[in-house]
Amino acid sequence: MLLxxxxxxQIAALLAxxxxxxxxxxxxxxxxSDSVLSKHLAALSDAGYVALRKAAEDGRQRTWASLTxxxxxxxxxxxxxxxxxxxxxxxxxx
Amino acid sequence: MDxxxxxxxxxxxxxxxxxxxxxGPKYPFWRHVAFAAVMGAIVLSQGFGPPLQIVLFIxxxxxxxxxxxxxxxxxxxxxxxxRKGRTLGVTLLMVVLLLAAMGAEIYARINDLSLAVKxxxxxxxxxxxxxxSLLWTRIYDRELQDGAA
Numbered sequence: 001m002l003l004x005x006x007x008x009x010q011i012a013a014l015l016a017x018x019x020x021x022x023x024x025x026x027x028x029x030x031x032x033s034d035s036v037l038s039k040h041l042a043a044l045s046d047a048g049y050v051a052l053r054k055a056a057e058d059g060r061q062r063t064w065a066s067l068t069x070x071x072x073x074x075x076x077x078x079x080x081x082x083x084x085x086x087x088x089x090x091x092x093x094x
Numbered sequence: 095m096d097x098x099x100x101x102x103x104x105x106x107x108x109x110x111x112x113x114x115x116x117x118g119p120k121y122p123f124w125r126h127v128a129f130a131a132v133m134g135a136i137v138l139s140q141g142f143g144p145p146l147q148i149v150l151f152i153x154x155x156x157x158x159x160x161x162x163x164x165x166x167x168x169x170x171x172x173x174x175x176x177r178k179g180r181t182l183g184v185t186l187l188m189v190v191l192l193l194a195a196m197g198a199e200i201y202a203r204i205n206d207l208s209l210a211v212k213x214x215x216x217x218x219x220x221x222x223x224x225x226x227s228l229l230w231t232r233i234y235d236r237e238l239q240d241g242a243a
Contacts, residue, residue, distance in 0.1 A: 009103055010110040017111060017238060018173045025170030029113050057167065079107070085100035
Protein backbone atom coordinates (compact mmCIF):
# COMPACT_ATOMS: atom_id res chain seq x y z
CA MET A 1 0.00 0.00 0.00
CA LEU A 2 2.90 2.33 0.77
CA LEU A 3 3.93 2.74 -2.86
CA UNK A 4 0.40 3.58 -4.00
CA UNK A 5 1.11 7.26 -3.34
CA UNK A 6 2.50 8.65 -6.63
CA UNK A 7 5.25 10.67 -4.93
CA UNK A 8 6.47 7.61 -2.98
CA UNK A 9 6.49 5.54 -6.15
CA GLN A 10 8.50 8.25 -7.88
CA ILE A 11 10.95 8.44 -4.97
CA ALA A 12 11.47 4.68 -5.06
CA ALA A 13 11.79 4.70 -8.87
CA LEU A 14 14.45 7.44 -8.74
CA LEU A 15 16.41 5.83 -5.92
CA ALA A 16 16.33 2.52 -7.82
CA UNK A 17 18.52 4.16 -10.47
CA UNK A 18 21.21 5.52 -8.16
CA UNK A 19 23.32 4.43 -5.21
CA UNK A 20 22.44 7.52 -3.20
CA UNK A 21 20.57 10.76 -3.89
CA UNK A 22 20.64 13.93 -1.86
CA UNK A 23 17.45 15.32 -0.35
CA UNK A 24 17.71 18.58 -2.35
CA UNK A 25 18.07 16.69 -5.63
CA UNK A 26 15.01 14.56 -4.85
CA UNK A 27 13.03 17.69 -3.96
CA UNK A 28 14.11 19.35 -7.22
CA UNK A 29 13.06 16.33 -9.31
CA UNK A 30 9.73 15.79 -7.55
CA UNK A 31 8.92 19.51 -7.31
CA UNK A 32 7.60 19.20 -3.77
CA SER A 33 8.26 21.13 -0.57
CA ASP A 34 10.78 20.11 2.09
CA SER A 35 8.04 19.08 4.49
CA VAL A 36 6.17 16.93 1.93
CA LEU A 37 9.36 15.15 0.90
CA SER A 38 10.37 14.66 4.53
CA LYS A 39 7.03 13.01 5.30
CA HIS A 40 7.29 10.64 2.32
CA LEU A 41 10.88 9.74 3.13
CA ALA A 42 9.99 9.15 6.78
CA ALA A 43 7.16 6.81 5.76
CA LEU A 44 9.44 4.90 3.37
CA SER A 45 12.18 4.79 5.98
CA ASP A 46 9.81 3.51 8.69
CA ALA A 47 8.79 0.70 6.33
CA GLY A 48 12.42 -0.19 5.77
CA TYR A 49 12.26 0.72 2.07
CA VAL A 50 14.62 3.69 2.22
CA ALA A 51 17.80 4.27 4.22
CA LEU A 52 18.54 7.83 5.28
CA ARG A 53 22.01 9.08 6.10
CA LYS A 54 23.01 12.50 7.37
CA ALA A 55 26.42 13.89 6.47
CA ALA A 56 28.12 17.23 6.98
CA GLU A 57 29.37 18.72 3.72
CA ASP A 58 30.73 22.22 3.21
CA GLY A 59 29.63 23.11 6.72
CA ARG A 60 26.03 22.07 6.07
CA GLN A 61 24.10 19.02 7.17
CA ARG A 62 22.81 17.07 4.16
CA THR A 63 20.52 14.07 4.02
CA TRP A 64 21.21 11.23 1.58
CA ALA A 65 18.61 8.63 0.68
CA SER A 66 19.09 5.19 -0.80
CA LEU A 67 16.72 2.34 -1.62
CA THR A 68 17.14 -0.73 0.58
CA UNK A 69 16.85 -4.33 -0.66
CA UNK A 70 13.36 -4.49 0.83
CA UNK A 71 12.53 -1.29 -1.01
CA UNK A 72 13.87 -2.68 -4.27
CA UNK A 73 11.80 -5.85 -3.86
CA UNK A 74 8.68 -3.85 -3.00
CA UNK A 75 9.18 -1.59 -6.01
CA UNK A 76 9.68 -4.57 -8.34
CA UNK A 77 6.53 -6.24 -6.99
CA UNK A 78 4.52 -3.04 -7.26
CA UNK A 79 5.64 -2.31 -10.82
CA UNK A 80 4.91 -5.91 -11.84
CA UNK A 81 1.44 -5.62 -10.33
CA UNK A 82 0.81 -2.30 -12.11
CA UNK A 83 1.88 -3.84 -15.41
CA UNK A 84 -0.36 -6.81 -14.79
CA UNK A 85 -3.32 -4.49 -14.16
CA UNK A 86 -2.52 -2.53 -17.30
CA UNK A 87 -2.41 -5.79 -19.22
CA UNK A 88 -5.82 -6.73 -17.71
CA UNK A 89 -4.29 -9.65 -15.89
CA UNK A 90 -5.91 -10.77 -12.63
CA UNK A 91 -3.31 -9.35 -10.27
CA UNK A 92 -3.65 -6.63 -7.72
CA UNK A 93 -1.19 -3.88 -6.92
CA UNK A 94 0.61 -4.18 -3.59
CA MET B 95 -6.91 0.17 -8.88
CA ASP B 96 -8.14 0.17 -12.48
CA UNK B 97 -5.94 -0.08 -15.60
CA UNK B 98 -6.07 3.68 -16.23
CA UNK B 99 -4.82 4.45 -12.71
CA UNK B 100 -2.15 1.78 -13.03
CA UNK B 101 -0.95 3.23 -16.33
CA UNK B 102 -0.90 6.71 -14.80
CA UNK B 103 1.26 5.42 -11.93
CA UNK B 104 3.70 3.79 -14.38
CA UNK B 105 3.77 6.97 -16.47
CA UNK B 106 4.51 9.14 -13.43
CA UNK B 107 7.40 6.84 -12.54
CA UNK B 108 8.80 7.01 -16.06
CA UNK B 109 8.39 10.80 -16.12
CA UNK B 110 10.40 11.15 -12.91
CA UNK B 111 13.21 9.01 -14.31
CA UNK B 112 13.22 10.98 -17.58
CA UNK B 113 13.36 14.21 -15.60
CA UNK B 114 16.38 12.79 -13.81
CA UNK B 115 17.92 11.80 -17.16
CA UNK B 116 17.42 15.36 -18.39
CA UNK B 117 18.67 17.17 -15.28
CA GLY B 118 20.88 14.51 -13.72
CA PRO B 119 24.63 13.98 -13.94
CA LYS B 120 26.22 15.10 -17.20
CA TYR B 121 29.71 13.73 -16.77
CA PRO B 122 32.22 15.89 -18.67
CA PHE B 123 34.95 14.23 -20.75
CA TRP B 124 37.59 15.01 -18.12
CA ARG B 125 35.62 12.90 -15.63
CA HIS B 126 35.86 9.88 -17.93
CA VAL B 127 39.57 10.58 -18.51
CA ALA B 128 40.15 10.90 -14.74
CA PHE B 129 38.46 7.56 -14.09
CA ALA B 130 40.48 5.89 -16.87
CA ALA B 131 43.71 7.41 -15.52
CA VAL B 132 42.96 5.98 -12.07
CA MET B 133 42.32 2.54 -13.54
CA GLY B 134 45.52 2.83 -15.58
CA ALA B 135 47.48 3.78 -12.45
CA ILE B 136 46.08 0.79 -10.52
CA VAL B 137 47.13 -1.51 -13.35
CA LEU B 138 50.56 0.14 -13.66
CA SER B 139 51.17 -0.21 -9.91
CA GLN B 140 51.29 -3.99 -10.37
CA GLY B 141 54.26 -3.61 -12.71
CA PHE B 142 56.54 -2.39 -9.93
CA GLY B 143 57.69 -3.68 -6.58
CA PRO B 144 57.35 -1.75 -3.33
CA PRO B 145 57.54 1.08 -2.47
CA LEU B 146 56.47 2.45 -5.90
CA GLN B 147 53.68 -0.14 -6.17
CA ILE B 148 52.21 0.90 -2.81
CA VAL B 149 52.57 4.63 -3.49
CA LEU B 150 50.85 4.35 -6.90
CA PHE B 151 48.06 2.23 -5.47
CA ILE B 152 47.42 4.59 -2.54
CA UNK B 153 47.38 7.61 -4.87
CA UNK B 154 44.90 5.82 -7.15
CA UNK B 155 42.61 4.95 -4.23
CA UNK B 156 42.77 8.56 -3.00
CA UNK B 157 41.79 9.69 -6.49
CA UNK B 158 38.82 7.28 -6.48
CA UNK B 159 37.66 8.73 -3.16
CA UNK B 160 38.03 12.26 -4.54
CA UNK B 161 35.98 11.39 -7.65
CA UNK B 162 33.18 9.98 -5.47
CA UNK B 163 33.15 13.09 -3.24
CA UNK B 164 33.20 15.36 -6.30
CA UNK B 165 30.30 13.47 -7.92
CA UNK B 166 28.22 13.79 -4.75
CA UNK B 167 28.97 17.49 -4.35
CA UNK B 168 28.56 18.38 -8.03
CA UNK B 169 25.42 16.36 -8.86
CA UNK B 170 23.76 15.59 -5.52
CA UNK B 171 23.84 11.95 -6.48
CA UNK B 172 26.20 9.00 -6.59
CA UNK B 173 25.83 6.08 -8.97
CA UNK B 174 28.06 3.07 -8.40
CA UNK B 175 29.53 1.53 -11.51
CA UNK B 176 28.75 -1.89 -10.05
CA ARG B 177 24.99 -1.30 -10.02
CA LYS B 178 22.63 -3.88 -11.46
CA GLY B 179 20.86 -3.08 -14.70
CA ARG B 180 21.85 -2.76 -18.33
CA THR B 181 25.26 -1.32 -17.45
CA LEU B 182 26.42 -4.39 -15.51
CA GLY B 183 27.68 -6.18 -18.65
CA VAL B 184 29.99 -3.26 -19.49
CA THR B 185 31.28 -3.13 -15.91
CA LEU B 186 32.01 -6.85 -15.75
CA LEU B 187 33.75 -6.84 -19.15
CA MET B 188 35.91 -3.90 -18.05
CA VAL B 189 36.82 -5.62 -14.78
CA VAL B 190 37.83 -8.80 -16.62
CA LEU B 191 40.00 -6.85 -19.08
CA LEU B 192 41.62 -4.78 -16.33
CA LEU B 193 42.35 -7.91 -14.28
CA ALA B 194 44.00 -9.38 -17.39
CA ALA B 195 46.04 -6.18 -17.74
CA MET B 196 47.08 -6.45 -14.08
CA GLY B 197 48.16 -10.04 -14.71
CA ALA B 198 50.22 -8.83 -17.67
CA GLU B 199 51.85 -6.17 -15.48
CA ILE B 200 52.73 -8.78 -12.86
CA TYR B 201 54.20 -10.97 -15.62
CA ALA B 202 56.21 -7.97 -16.85
CA ARG B 203 57.50 -7.30 -13.31
CA ILE B 204 58.47 -10.92 -12.64
CA ASN B 205 60.26 -11.21 -15.99
CA ASP B 206 61.88 -7.79 -15.61
CA LEU B 207 60.46 -6.45 -18.88
CA SER B 208 61.15 -2.88 -19.90
CA LEU B 209 59.36 0.22 -18.63
CA ALA B 210 57.96 0.77 -22.14
CA VAL B 211 56.15 -2.57 -21.98
CA LYS B 212 54.68 -1.74 -18.56
CA UNK B 213 53.55 1.71 -19.71
CA UNK B 214 52.11 0.14 -22.86
CA UNK B 215 50.00 -2.30 -20.82
CA UNK B 216 48.81 0.53 -18.56
CA UNK B 217 48.03 2.61 -21.65
CA UNK B 218 45.88 -0.23 -22.96
CA UNK B 219 44.09 -0.38 -19.61
CA UNK B 220 43.51 3.39 -19.82
CA UNK B 221 41.91 3.04 -23.26
CA UNK B 222 39.72 0.12 -22.09
CA UNK B 223 38.57 2.05 -19.00
CA UNK B 224 37.89 5.23 -21.01
CA UNK B 225 35.82 3.34 -23.60
CA UNK B 226 33.96 1.47 -20.85
CA SER B 227 33.21 4.69 -18.97
CA LEU B 228 31.83 6.42 -22.07
CA LEU B 229 29.77 3.38 -23.07
CA TRP B 230 28.51 2.84 -19.51
CA THR B 231 27.24 6.43 -19.34
CA ARG B 232 25.50 6.14 -22.70
CA ILE B 233 23.73 2.91 -21.67
CA TYR B 234 22.77 4.39 -18.29
CA ASP B 235 21.26 7.49 -19.90
CA ARG B 236 19.29 5.28 -22.30
CA GLU B 237 18.04 3.18 -19.40
CA LEU B 238 16.78 6.32 -17.65
CA GLN B 239 15.15 7.58 -20.82
CA ASP B 240 13.35 4.27 -21.30
CA GLY B 241 12.09 4.48 -17.73
CA ALA B 242 12.69 0.80 -17.04
CA ALA B 243 12.10 0.07 -13.34
